[in-house]
Amino acid sequence: MKKDTVCRLCSACCPVEVTIRNGRLTAARRKSSLPPEQCQPCPKLRAAADITYSPNRLTTPLIRDRNGKHNGFRTAGWEEALDAVATRMQQYRQEHGAQSVAWLRGMAADWGAPWDYASRLMHAFGSPNVIGNGSVCHVAREMAHAFTYGAMTIPQIKDAGCIMVWGKNDQNTCPPAFDAILQARRQGARLIVIDPVRTPLAEMADIWLQIKPGYDGLLAMAMIDTIIDEELFDRDFVRQWCLGFDELRRVAQTFTAENIADKLWLTAADIRNTARLYATTSPACIVDGNGLDMQLPVFDATRAVCMLRALTGNLDRPGGDLIPQPVPTRDMQLKERLPADLPPITCNYSLFSSFHHNWGLHAQSSLIDAILEERPYPIRMLIVQSGNPAVTMTDTNRVRQALQKLECLVAIDLFATSTTQLADIVLPAAGCFEKTQLNRAALRHSLVTLQDQVIDCIGDSWPDWKITFELGRRLGLDKEFPWQTVEGAIDYQLQPAGLTTARLRSSPSGIAWCRVEHEKFVSQGFRTPSGKVEFSSPRLAENGYPAVPFGHGFDSPLSDAGQQAAFPFIGISGERCNRYTHSQFRQVPALRKQEPEGYVDIHPEDAQRLAVIDGTLLQVSTPRGCIRMKARISDRIHPGSILIAWGWGEVDPRWSINNLTDDTLRNPVTATPSNRSFMCKVEKCQQADKGV
Incomplete structure (x- = not known):
């Protein structure tokens, strides 16, 4: 028997078709707009039965x-x-x-x-x-979107002429989005990837910027300066729908490509060519991701990225970045009951x-x-x-x-x-x-799909x-x-939209409660206090924060930056692999067989200097603690940085990257600490650890 539902083994919420035999789940297949041979496989979904029926499941209180x-x-x-x-x-x-x-x-x-x-x-x-x-995930980014133009946008990837992927690797984290990127590329879309790690997505790109970890905000401001300086912005949109353009221009002029390129491990030409390609290829969308999260400057960095969308007139336009039309629901949270x-x-x-x-x-x-x-x-x-x-x-x-x-x-x-x-x-x-249940996407967007x-x-x-x-x-x-x-709770919550669980079950592909509309700002304005895109935010200024991103300057985004002599490497929290979700599922043999342990990726130049080869046991330390993990020589990272596999602390505390991370420095708006990138020391261990 085949049944339709939504997979929640990760946050992608992919629509899937599962096979049920004698009441047991035996297989699961992701639905995709691509032919099966082109569809990105998901190891977790292939192991869905192993996860579901794992003998390690908790089954009683x-x-x-x-x-x-x-x-x-x-x-x-x-x-x-x-x-x-x-x-x-x-x-x-x-x-x-x-x-x-x-x-x-x-x-x-x-x-x-x-x-x-x-x-x-x-x-x-x-x-x-x-x-x-959410301070270390999407909510801090969502606040930046909301303070700029009222809501977190949705990139319209399939219809874009240019796709800029910033701090995200959808091949591992969101297969439907990766499918859309592949489809757009076949239609001729240009691809820009901004990532300190050379991922397979970066290898597909027309331009890959291997940015210094944590410095995304500086890059966005330099791109803004280029677009304004070379008059590549959408004059009509900026004049009619944006507030604070002159203030943004003044601040951006302090972050020219020529002035800051060296700080980013880039060249001025890299920055300017990227800005030109994005600004002159229409329509264009930006896929921003978790790489912007968990950074000290996440709020201003994301605000600056948001402003690129508005400067180029790509907001709420086909092939650009859509302002969502959330399904109307009852607010169930009862906040009014609190003293x-x-x-x-x-x-x-x-x-x-x-x-x-x-x-x-x-x-x-x-x-x-x-x-x-x-x-x-x-x-x-x-x-x-x-x-x-x-x-x-x-x-x-x-x-x-x-x-x-x-x-x-x-x-x-x-x-x-x-x-x-x-x-x-x-x-x-x-x-x-x-x-x-109803997932986030079912409540945030116009298409409501039931996880059944x-x-x-x-x-x-x-x-x-x-x-x-x-x-x-x-x-x-x-x-x-x-x-x-x-079902009773879902029907109660969805009543304002006229939807019910029964109707959703009869439409496994989802029900759109309204037709997708573009350029809604023409009749509705933006959901900000001014009704416009706020390059300069009076709300932030009134609360003592910079009205324009980095209007008070740019400090180092890395913890322990003042101790660089003792901690000379930049440690990067490793990308999410597609076999696990954070610390989850590492006790499932079918997945552990594919990836039995994590590694510290180190650049060949640094490995040679430290006399490190593949498999050498390394100790990585910060003022808070240390980890021990095997080395993997890789040129997909920049010299001077290491990439530490994420989530393995659940298997062995000696492998936990959060032994290293700092929670004393936090973003003043969103409380986000710098646990995505930090200064650290790398040494060879004198003796091997015993196996776990």
Whole structure:
């Protein structure tokens, strides 16, 4: 039997067709606009059955048995486990206030309705502290889009004449987008790739800029200067629809290609030729990605990239960057129930916490501050849903100290992780093929596609929605969670759009609630205070931030930059491979066989100087800690930099890149630390480590 659904093994949310035999998932195939022989394969999807039926799955609730042998866990039923969670939450609310309980969301459950459900529960409970990881992911970038022209754009890749991919490798991270790039290239589109690593996508490009890690904002400003200086901008669009052009021009003039090229590891000709190709090839779109995230200057760097779209008149035009038309939905989060005088723990980043009506709180590092330093007040109990902060959050040692200080830690996950090992209560979550939900794309864009349950839950695992709803009812929130099925909640949320779960199931390719329109700004303006694209932002100026990107100058984006003599290399957090998603799925043999361990990529020139060969065990260190990992000689990176494989701390703490990263320096707007790139030292180990 064939069934249609949406895969959530990563954040791409690809539409898939799965094969079911005798109630078991046996295969999954991604749907694509390309012929099968041209379709980008996905190792995770090929291993979907291995992941789903892994013997390492969590299949029953666990409660720590503090009187048992080795302080381990005992199995429990859902009634006992959820009652225990609810009792602890009510205890802390009574003794310390509801705000002493926090909920931390990872990406594994997606950012659509599961985020709304968790927010609804916590807000009704009385705590504002529902924390996401958006300060190191897309939400910081989304804020930059919103402050520039009101919403995060969607690149119209298939219809573009020029595609500029900035800090993204969709071959690994978003196969449908990579399909679109291939299709556009066959139609003659030009391709620009900006990436410090020579990826297969970079090898396809007409222009590849191997930028110095973290310096994307300088490059964007130099391109802006070139486009303005050579009068390549869209005069009519800028005159009618942009605010602060003269201020932008003045600031950009301090970042000319000739002045800053050496700082970027580029030439002035590289920069100017790239700006010319992008500005003179119409229509053009920009695919910005996670390479811009996790950098200290992420907010201004992304704002500058956004302004390139507007300068060239490519906003909301066919083949350019579309302003989305989100489906109208009910706001389910119940923020109005929170006391007006109760600040969240992210109160030092108020603009970031309030720029979007329901994105909520994403200054992730504030959670660790609240636990360890008790500011603005202490967090005593934490529920972690579909995340692994013990490995994936910046400065692992500090994060683990915080998790161990908590009085109660609850973890909701598919597999046992470094975080569940520290928990008091572990709740087993269902996999993506075992639950029905609305993903982020279904709520942010006009096309609504249902992730539909195609198999029964494995063991006694529960879908995220059911865990949240049942916990809410145990907290006395029966009126807030009246739905016995997820279909009831989805129908309630989609009612303003006139859509239902039944209708979505009958249209597995999705339903567009409205026709896609371009140049909506002509009749509606932009969703900014001025109604225009804001090259200069009065809101930012009023809050003490530069109105124009880098209007207050450009500081080094690298942690420990002042200690370059002791830490001479730039360490780069490795690209996401397509076999794993962050720290997930590394316990699945079918995937580990393909990629059994991670490496430190080092340039041949640096390897020769350090007398390093392939397989040499290296120690990489920063003032915070060190990792040990084998060397791989590669010229796909620039001399003076190393590329460290990401996510392997879940397999062995000696391989955890977050042993190295710094959380003391943060972007003042978005709380983003510099954990994508940092200064470090590289040495040969004197003796080999024992195997893991």
